[in-house]
Amino acid sequence: MTQVSSSTELVTEAVLRAQGVKVYYGTNLAVRDVTLDIPFNKVVAFIGPSGCGKSTILRCFNRMNDLVASARVEGKITFHGRDLYASNIDPVETRRRIGMVFQKPNPFPKSIFENIAFGARINGYKGDMNELVEDSLRRAALWDEVKDQLQESGLALSGGQQQRLCIARAIAIAPEVILMDEPCSALDPISTLKVEELIQELKQQYTIVIVTHNMQQASRVSDLTAFYNAEATEGGNKVGYLVEYDRTEVIFQNPTQQATQEYVSGRFG
Amino acid sequence: MTTPDSQTFNKDQSTQEQYFTPNLSGRYKWDTVFASFTWLAVGLSVVILAVLLISVVWDGFPRLASDFWGFLTNFPSRKPEQAGLLSALVGTVWVMITVAIFAFPIGVGAGVYLEEFATDNWFTKLIEVNINNLAGVPSIIYGLLGLQLFVRFLEPMTGGRSILSGALTLALLILPIIIVGTREALRAVPDSIRQAGFALGATRWQVIWDQVFPIAIPGILTGTILALSRAIGETAPLITIGALTFISFLPENLQSQFTVLPIQIYNWVSRPQAGFHTNAAAGIIILMVVLLAMNGLAIFLRNKFQKRG
Numbered sequence: 314m315t316q317v318s319s320s321t322e323l324v325t326e327a328v329l330r331a332q333g334v335k336v337y338y339g340t341n342l343a344v345r346d347v348t349l350d351i352p353f354n355k356v357v358a359f360i361g362p363s364g365c366g367k368s369t370i371l372r373c374f375n376r377m378n379d380l381v382a383s384a385r386v387e388g389k390i391t392f393h394g395r396d397l398y399a400s401n402i403d404p405v406e407t408r409r410r411i412g413m414v415f416q417k418p419n420p421f422p423k424s425i426f427e428n429i430a431f432g433a434r435i436n437g438y439k440g441d442m443n444e445l446v447e448d449s450l451r452r453a454a455l456w457d458e459v460k461d462q463l464q465e466s467g468l469a470l471s472g473g474q475q476q477r478l479c480i481a482r483a484i485a486i487a488p489e490v491i492l493m494d495e496p497c498s499a500l501d502p503i504s505t506l507k508v509e510e511l512i513q514e515l516k517q518q519y520t521i522v523i524v525t526h527n528m529q530q531a532s533r534v535s536d537l538t539a540f541y542n543a544e545a546t547e548g549g550n551k552v553g554y555l556v557e558y559d560r561t562e563v564i565f566q567n568p569t570q571q572a573t574q575e576y577v578s579g580r581f582g
Numbered sequence: 583m584t585t586p587d588s589q590t591f592n593k594d595q596s597t598q599e600q601y602f603t604p605n606l607s608g609r610y611k612w613d614t615v616f617a618s619f620t621w622l623a624v625g626l627s628v629v630i631l632a633v634l635l636i637s638v639v640w641d642g643f644p645r646l647a648s649d650f651w652g653f654l655t656n657f658p659s660r661k662p663e664q665a666g667l668l669s670a671l672v673g674t675v676w677v678m679i680t681v682a683i684f685a686f687p688i689g690v691g692a693g694v695y696l697e698e699f700a701t702d703n704w705f706t707k708l709i710e711v712n713i714n715n716l717a718g719v720p721s722i723i724y725g726l727l728g729l730q731l732f733v734r735f736l737e738p739m740t741g742g743r744s745i746l747s748g749a750l751t752l753a754l755l756i757l758p759i760i761i762v763g764t765r766e767a768l769r770a771v772p773d774s775i776r777q778a779g780f781a782l783g784a785t786r787w788q789v790i791w792d793q794v795f796p797i798a799i800p801g802i803l804t805g806t807i808l809a810l811s812r813a814i815g816e817t818a819p820l821i822t823i824g825a826l827t828f829i830s831f832l833p834e835n836l837q838s839q840f841t842v843l844p845i846q847i848y849n850w851v852s853r854p855q856a857g858f859h860t861n862a863a864a865g866i867i868i869l870m871v872v873l874l875a876m877n878g879l880a881i882f883l884r885n886k887f888q889k890r891g
Contacts, residue, residue, distance in 0.1 A: 380780060382701050409783030419774035421793055431792060432782035479778070486782060 326353045328490060328520045329374055329411075334388035336369050336378065342546075344369050344553040347388075349539055351490070356516050358531035358561065359524045361541030362581070366553025367524045370541075371492050373397075374522065375411040376404040392490075409436050412483035416495040418475035420467030420482070425450075425459050428467045428478055432486040445485055453481035454511050473504020480511060484519070491515065493523040497530065509534050528577055531561065538564040540573045638870075642863030653864060657830040658846070662857025667865050669829040670846035673745070674814060674872070676833050677842055680749035681756070681813050686806055689757050693764025693802075698790050717758035724755040725822025733823050741837025743824040748840060751819050756809040763805020767798040800884040807880035811873055817844040843869045 327350035334347045344366030351357050351374075359367035369378070376397065378384040390397045397407060409432075420428050429446045438445065446463065450456040455477045459470070467478050476496060483491055493512075497505040505527075512521060512534045525531050531538050539558040543551040557564060557573045568574050575581055646653060649663075656666025692713075700706040728751030732740050740747045771794050779789035820842060821827075827849040829841045843865060850862035 375781065377777070377781065380777075405783050405785055407783075408781055413781035415774060415777060415781070417774060419772075419778045421775060421778065422797060431779075432784070435782070435784050435788045435792070482778075482782065 327351060328353050328393065329522075330389075330391045330394075331370065331373070332389040332391075334370065334373060334386065334390060336366065336373060337383075337385040337387070338381070339383040341548075341550050342552050344541075347555045349555060349558050351520060351522055352537070354516055354518070354520055355536040356512060356521045356523060356534055358535035358538045359522065359541060360526070360528060360531050360538060361553070361556075361576070362543060363526075364551045364553065365541035365543040367539075367541045368494050369553070371494055371522060371524050374490070374492055375408045375413055377408075377413065379404050409486050410488050411490040411492060412486065412488035414476070414479050414483055414491060414493045414496045417499045418472055418479055420470070420475050420478050422466060422468055424464045425467050425470070425478060426463040429482050429485045432482055436486050438486075449481040449485040450478075452484055452515070453477045454507065454514070455481055471504070473500050473507060476500060476504065476508055477511065480508070480515075484515070488519065490520045490522065493521065495524050495526060498526060505530070528565075528579075532565050535561045537561060540564060540568070540570075540576060542572050542576070635870075638863050638866050640863075641860060642865070642867045645860045645864035646867065653861075654868070658828050658849075662853075662855055662861055665850075665858070665861055667843065667846050667861075667868065669832060670841050670843045670865070671868065672832050673825075673829070673840040674842045676745050676836075676840065677749045677752065678810060678814055680745060680836065681752045682806075682810060684750060685753040685756050685760055685809070685813075688753075689760025689806070689809075690764050690802055692757070693761045693768065694790065696761070697765045697768040698786065698794070713758050713761050717762055721755055721816055722818045722822060724751055725819030727751070727754065728819060728823045743826070743839055744837045745833055745840045746836040747823055748820050748825055748842075749836075751823055752813040752816060755816065755819060756813050759809040759812065760806050763809065764798075764802050767801025767805060768794060770801060771797045796887070800887045803883045803887070804880050807876055807883075811876055814842075814873060814876070815844055815869070817842075817848055820845060821848075843872070 329351040331347050331349050334344070335342060336344045347366075347370055359371060361367050372378045373386050373390055374392075374397070378386060386398060392407070392411070395402065421431065423431075426446055429449050430442050433442065433445055447456060447460075450459060455474060458474060459478075462469075467475065470478060476499075480491075480496075497508050500508065509530060512523065515521060516536075523531075523534065537558065538561040540556045541553050542556045543553045546552055557568055557570045559568070564573060565577050568577065652664075653666045654671065655668050656664060657668055658670075659665040696706060696710065696713075728747060732747035732750050733742055736747075740750070775793050775797065776789050779793045780786075784792070825845055826839055826841050827845055829839065833840050847862050847865040847869065850858040850865065853859075
């Protein structure tokens, strides 16, 4: 039931690789035995019902789970072959290379300019800050809308613009990977469409992992899709696990697992 | 389509309708009752405050009107019409500045540590409970502590019954208030802001300094100044540590003996002559003006920092 199929096409160069990853919160096992590769410059979608651990796994990739005191990660996650959780790996440096965009747009309550300059400045950026801000906003397809109001608060923007500002902020520090945790769930359909178009643009340069509850979105933007599911344990907790990981069209049209078939056709979840 | 009125709904759902008794007029009556009660509570407190203010101004204003400048710049005297509160006013300013210098960095520092750095274990919980309790300890207890610790034990440093001893005692008294206020201000900063900072490769200190503080600082300042407003009115702990009630010189340094406004007022009130009672009322007016000025400063700073955000 939990077997993971892997077609040959997955085995390109893996940027991130999870091997037998388990995540505990306190003594509760939240996700068990996740093994998957995130290939270079592809968009990988994580789908599955609530509580299946897809966001938890996402947060292991940039060590955001370190900030949760009770969280514990077992197994191995490598980034370009190096163990992300080895003692000589600095989580702060890791997060610069592996950026993150959150579910709710969370710009700093500062100017648009400052929102983007902050990450660059704390990471010791030496180049021209004005250029960087413009370039980041252009790549996030936001420049034309905000170029005359760079000194105004980021909170004055619409929800969709705020989310693109957060994406601009993430790419300003030149990450290799961008993790997106349901980036469109708080946005209206038109803003969602813009962010999705942006993801298509960004995958030329970045490896992207996106968690989404929207299956159309997964099928529109991703090259590969991982389907997670959850099962109840005897103690009443839910444990998430990876059911199936394959090219997106396989997951949506011809999945090998029945649970995947039922989920993508909307029969549960 | 126009909105059907509620009566037409009733026909469709007649089977369910029998179980509901809306009793709207009864529910609205309770609305009115509670609105009146809360209005009364507000009205009563405003009236009491007004009576207090008016009676104090009524008693004290003649003294201020006849010789305002003299009242501010004279030392205490045996003759009520020549007595002023210069030494008390200057003492209060010295003490308050010293209290702020000690209490602000330590209180805010402790609050930041507990809220942003400390892990959530039984030890920090113990500290938390204790700090909350300390905020409720009667001020005279702090006076006894200050007497033993600062006046007697640390006399070589504090100079005994000095401004420094008094200020340290008051600083201890308001530390828990500042810590609790700081923690509340920090807790009001949404966690999503911290997450955003961390996700950009910021260290904990960079997140706190660049993102959390600018949002929390108005709340921290408000809490601190309210705590200082409490310190400025304290009498008991300062009398306990032996602040003088009659002083005809100005403090020269932190080890000087001193008095403060509430003590001077207390002294005047307990004199039998009516002239001193007038002085006491006038002193209360001055104390309230200083207090209002401090609260005004709190509001000003809050608005100033909020606009920047």
